Amino acid sequence: MKMSDTIVAISTANGSGAISIVRMSGKNAIEIAQKVTKTTFIPRYAKLTKFYNLKNELIDIPLVIYFKNPNSFTGEDIVEFHCHGGVAVSKLVLETLIQAGARLAEPGEFSKRAFLNGKIDMAQAEAISKLIESKSKESVKILSKQLRGDLSHFVEDIRNKLLEIMAYVEVNIDYAEEDLPQDLIEQIKERLKNLSTLLEKSLKASKKRESMFNGYKVAIIGKPNVGKSSLLNNLLNYERAIVSNIAGTTRDTIEEEITIGTHIIRIVDTAGIRDNTKDEIEKIGIEKSKEAVREADIVIAMFDNSREFDEEDEAILNIIENTDKDVLVVLNKIDLESKFNNSKLNKFEIIKTSQKDENYEIEKKLESILDNYSHTEDNILISQRQVKAVEDAYNAINEAYELIETAELELFSYNIQEAILSISKITKPYEHDEMLDKMFSSFCVGK
Known part of the structure; x- marks a missing residue:
């Protein structure tokens, strides 16, 4: 070639x-x-x-x-x-x-x-590849900004500020007989702190929105026969999951892709979580359900208004109280006689529904959460390669911050150089040709 x-x-x-x-x-x-x-x-x-x-x-x-x-x-x-x-x-x-x-x-x-x-630079090349595969309107907006050069400008700004810091220190390493003046040390520390904050914000914003490109994952959890499969079918507008009055009907996770507002989500109907089952297949399904919760961006926890709060509900409550994910609590079957103790869910806003409802309130709440995920002015990193580059630069800057006070200028300079090399990889990596071949081979033919 x-x-x-x-x-x-x-x-x-x-x-x-x-x-x-x-x-x-x-x-x-x-x-x-x-x-x-x-x-x-x-x-x-x-x-x-x-x-x-x-x-x-x-x-x-x-x-x-x-x-x-x-x-x-x-x-x-x-x-x-x-x-x-x-x-x-x-x-x-x-x-x-x-x-x-x-x-x-x-x-x-x-x-x-x-x-x-x-x-184009590497960040723009990755944006082109992702834009072709993009499924949601929100991801298109993010990728268009990167294609325009927003991330490239961000990287160049970080790189130039690091080069300025490097220039200050290199001059003192070569010519100064004394330590750096304290006022210069404070200036450098302030600059490093600001750069660290910028990179940390970008990392946090990117990790929170990494599901945007493939679809945010929403897991529906609850004890057996609480109405999870019915909710999935209602959201999909067709009978995707088998619904029956027999507990444990859903034995595996069922995943489907739907659009909520301008967002693509992957909604997962999980097997009912209960600890006393003797069915080995159902046990595997329950473990998959717990794994789905760990992988989800949003959790819909369902409770049954027509049954009393029991140990199985307690297990669900324990999961949602100990997660950092966004949680929607749904009290289902409100058209039936109420036996559920609502006070157990005082920490949460409760959405009340029945299997006859169209679940409009659930969809609007999901859309609101997803809109909040998408609206950001931070620079979003769209690949693991970009995330790794920023993480390495962030760590090197923090190492340098610790070293500037100790007057270990050679080590300080080394860490600043590492930060410059790492952040530069986002736009113009200087690795071997094999890396470029691997990177571009994931593109479609003709692009």
Whole structure:
């Protein structure tokens, strides 16, 4: 795989549609385009023209757009063929361009070239990949900000401030015979503290919203036959889970994806939690339920208004009292005679419902919590690679903060350098080419 090759790929999703786009990039792109169309092109002007194979047979009449380097996505000459939709047409166009001198692009190779040619940085490249896969409106907004360069500017600002601190200290290491002046030490400490706070905020905001891109996880818990499966079915608007009066009907976790407001959530109906079952399969289901709670972003805890508060309810109450997750407490079957002691749930706001209700209040409460998750001005990190880079920079800055008072300037300088290298990895990592190959190979072909 050489950067000097001219590459080509179908950029639109596979299948039938109104238009299919075949994208070609490289030094020979315009020459190949002119060969198969028998015409010339003006940069950034769309031209409707005939497309021929190498046997001079007409294949299609596409709209062709030429982007001259360096004013293109990859920084190279790019030609896009907007063909009539359909698998056969786009494949024939692709095959012809390969026969004319281009080669099939590797997954993510267009974006990799854009990165290597300085058109985008690594943070923007990751945003492109995530944006293509995005399922919710809120994640699109976050990713669009990163694609615009918001995270890149944040990283550059942190990096420049660390370089300023490094410059202060390096001068004193090289030339000063005495320790750093106390007022300079205080200035450096204040700057390090501010940088540490910025990174900590970004980490906390990102970890709280890491489920945004794949869907927030909501676990429904409660003792057997409390109405969990009925709630799931109502939220889905179809009978996904089996509902019966027999306790223990749901023996495994059931997970489905639904939209609440502008958010995608993965809602999990768990097996009823009880400790006295002798059924081995049900025991496994109960353990999976407890695991679902640990993995959830939000927990819906259900209680039965028609039955007295018992040990099984106590187990549920113990779970929600000892979790840091957002909790919705639902008292179900309020249309039946009340036997439940509401005072046990005094610590929580109770949503009262019945199996006949449409659960509008539950949906609005979920939407409110999810809106709160999404509304943030903090810079959100969208990958484990970015999170690791910020964590490493944060730890190095805190190490440096401890060392500045002890006048161990060489060690202090080392930690500042580590912080600079770590934070820089978000936008322009300086690792081996193999890391870049692995990173971009996760992209779709044609991007």
